[in-house]
Amino acid sequence: MRPSSLLPGFTLIALSVLPGGCTMIPHYQRPDAPVSTTWPAAGKTPAQNAENTALMQDWRGFYRDPVMQALIAMALQNNRDLRIAQQQTQAASAQFDIENAALFPTLNGTAGANVQKMNSRIWSLSQGNAPIYMRQYAVGFGVSAYEVDLWGRIRSASRASFDRYMASALNQQAMRLSIISSVATALLNWIANNQAVMVTQNVLENRHHAYDLVKQTAAVGTGTQLDVAEAETALHDAEANLQIYTRQRAEALDQLTLLVGTPLPDATIHAMNARPSLASVTPFPDVPEGLPSDMIARRPDIAASESALRAANDDIGAARAEFFPKIQITAANGTASNNITRLFQSGMGAWNVAPQITLPLFDAGRLTAQLHQAHARKSEEVARYEHTVQTAFREVADALAGRETFNGQNIAREASVTASQRQYTLALQRFRAGYDPYLATLVAQRTLYSSELAAITTRLEAMSNSVTLYKALGGGWGKSIPARKSPLADHLL
Structure with missing residues (x-):
């Protein structure tokens, strides 16, 4: 010195x-969404009343059932996948701080x-x-x-790191929305299987009575051993079905426990058992009419994909700056x-x-190859963004079509159960009066059992479709899209 x-x-x-x-970052322009500006005709929904079309400012406004709310709240606090996503966001934030620090000596x-x-x-x-x-x-x-940083190489790297941090934060929101929907679906599956267990137990009890009755009629000569064999077969079928639905109920509970991330409290399990059927779950609000197709841009996975696209665009600026002193x-x-x-x-x-x-005077084409690589990755992110938008559009359109058709399907299933119940009652009366063989009663009983299980499945599909629609719309239809914040590098240009 x-x-x-x-x-x-x-x-x-x-x-x-x-x-x-x-x-030297290229001017960014969001790609045009490769989807229709309106939903398909099958996705139209009738006008709803003002109460049901209230804006969904929070997930509690959609998931109104107290048991479901309690389980979702526990999952948001304890779910390990969500914790992983949170730490990934923290790591991305720290990486942005590292890249941003290079702007200063x-x-x-x-x-x-x-x-x-x-x-x-x-x-x-x-x-x-x-x-x-x-x-x-x-x-x-x-x-x-x-x-x-005369040519903006460090600024480009800083902005790319910021956009990747934003993508990570939005992926965390997508994970959060997915966990909320998964918990709701798992609870519905548990209630549906529990309801199927109770229906099957009732059927099993009836078949036990029928089996005893058929044996008595065969003993006195008014029945046949064929009737006894048919009744015994039906009895064992019900026993097997009971084991199936009991196992599925246990698996649904295990899935729910995994999503919640902690053993379920006894009070919560007691409250779940107080839901004997899917009809006892607090209904979901209806979707308002005339939703624009561009509202799916609020979905966090689409916003995350666009942030990844922005980062790839920023990388081009960094690659260009490498050619300069x-x-x-x-x-x-x-x-x-x-x-x-x-x-x-x-x-x-x-x-x-x-x-x-x-x-740089000679590098055997390394810098040129890096620039070509940056352009190729941007094109890849453009395709990935467009695919994400197309997938989202299809999910919403399918869910809207399901919303329109499941209501009628539920009504038809309930009517089928009512008719099957009447058919079984009449067949049992005719059998006891000696007018018909037991086979007619058995057929009517099987029809009723199948109708009851089909009604449970249809209602489960309808309610799950509502959950899917809420998720597909990005977690509601009343929230405004938050403005994108700018990194520090933007203010130093």
């Missing part, structure tokens, strides 16, 4: 931290000493053999290899002396500055 006043050193270090002047405080023993004969510094000691002490602060500055300011006792005395000030310019 060259002795001087401290002012020039301060000036040089201050100049070294000035931001650059431009970036790193200022380090330094203190050092250098002592050398010199051979006096080699250097002819003295006539004797006594060694000569060279000492140097220095204290100061400085900037090491700070890159002046890099200017790096190393600067230091402090005091220096060959005697530590005089290190802080007047006149010991010293500073140095070492700018360096690096210009």
